[in-house]
Amino acid sequence: MLFVIDFDGTLALRDTVDSLLEKFAPAAWKDVEQDWLQERITAVECMGRQIRMVRADRETLEEFFQSIELDASFLPFYHHVCRYAAVAIVSDGLDHPIQVATHKAGLPNIPVFANRLDFVADGIDIAFPHLDAHCAAGNGVCKCAVARDLAQPLGGLMVLIGDGKSDICLARRADVVFAKKSLLAYCVANNIGHIPFDNFEDVLAVVRKWDAHPPMNLSLVA
Ligand SMILES: [Mg+2]
Ligand SMILES: [Zn+2]
Secondary structure, three states: OEEEEOOEOOOEOOOHHHHHHHHHOOOOHHHHHHHHHOOOOOHHHHHHHHHOOOOOOHHHHHHHHHOOOEOOOHHHHHHHHOOOOEEEEEEEEEHHHHHHHHHHOOOOOOOEEEEEEEEEOOEEEEEOOOOOOOOOOOOOOOHHHHHHHHHHHHOOOEEEEEOOHHHHHHHOOOOEEEEOHHHHHHHHHOOOOOEEOOOHHHHHHHHHHHOOOOOOOHHHOO
């Protein structure tokens, strides 16, 4: 069994990419966001343009990454499920801030799959090692492809915990979906079985009842 954990807005309390842009990019990053929301540019193009608008030196940025707050109820959840399942953080955000924030919070080494942050002179750049041209969602990280490759040797069972647009491609394939915010709205609108949650305490309360095997019929737990 594999638990796929979204980062921004799920493990992290806020969207760290938005906070980064708010703090260190000119306000025009919001125009780029509009171009993406109105489908004039792809998600990948949007993120590339926005990330390259960040102006700050490395020290300032590292300090910001250290300040990212995580859901404190994640660790008890992790300790419970890691006895029988694999856990991966799969994010359409940036890898380095995730590494910094999880390390700072004292979390164990959990594999991270995200877009790559590169420091450049007075700013940052982004690369997309987990892009999948075949995925209709068109995100920087195709969560359905990453999760499929990870879950296959583990028996294939996938549990997604997420909150947003980048989780949609996996929500259609995962065996169990824990959803909040826009992912919750998407699941409702598209008739995808899901369990609403606010934080990892809620998730743990459900998972404890599974006794190491998630129910295949969501109506049993919802
Ligand atoms: Mg998210
Ligand atoms: Zn996908």
